[in-house]
Amino acid sequence: MKPALIISVLMAILVTGCASTQTADTSTPSPTNESSKHTPYQGTIMAIDMSANTVTVQTASGMMTMTINADTKFRGGSKTLSDYKVGDQVSGMFMEDDSGKMMAVSIRPYNSKG
Numbered sequence: 001m002k003p004a005l006i007i008s009v010l011m012a013i014l015v016t017g018c019a020s021t022q023t024a025d026t027s028t029p030s031p032t033n034e035s036s037k038h039t040p041y042q043g044t045i046m047a048i049d050m051s052a053n054t055v056t057v058q059t060a061s062g063m064m065t066m067t068i069n070a071d072t073k074f075r076g077g078s079k080t081l082s083d084y085k086v087g088d089q090v091s092g093m094f095m096e097d098d099s100g101k102m103m104a105v106s107i108r109p110y111n112s113k114g
Contacts, residue, residue, distance in 0.1 A: 075108035
């Protein structure tokens with residue numbers, strides 16, 4: 001009878017141990033850092049389309065056209081897209097939306113600290 005009792009106790013311990021390792025993960029996922037989606041750019045303005053609210057910039061990696069929207073931050077003394085002209089050197093941050101469209105997060109005259 002002792003061997004049956006020992007086996008029962010060992011089985012109970014084994015079942016309890018397995019059940020405790022299979023608990024659901026209820027931890028809260030860490031929040032996504034939005035700024036990690038922002039990518040820096042630097043280059044020369046090649047085109048500005050005020051009606052489409054876009055600016056095209058030639059960078060070292062190629063031409064990029066970004067949409068300027070209400071969330072775009074103008075830095076370094078500029079207030080709007082109309083403060084820029086073709087040929088201006090600019091830098092800033094952009095991100096891609098779900099469709100792959102580039103959105104300007106910020107824009108500033110190149111070498112501006114603001």
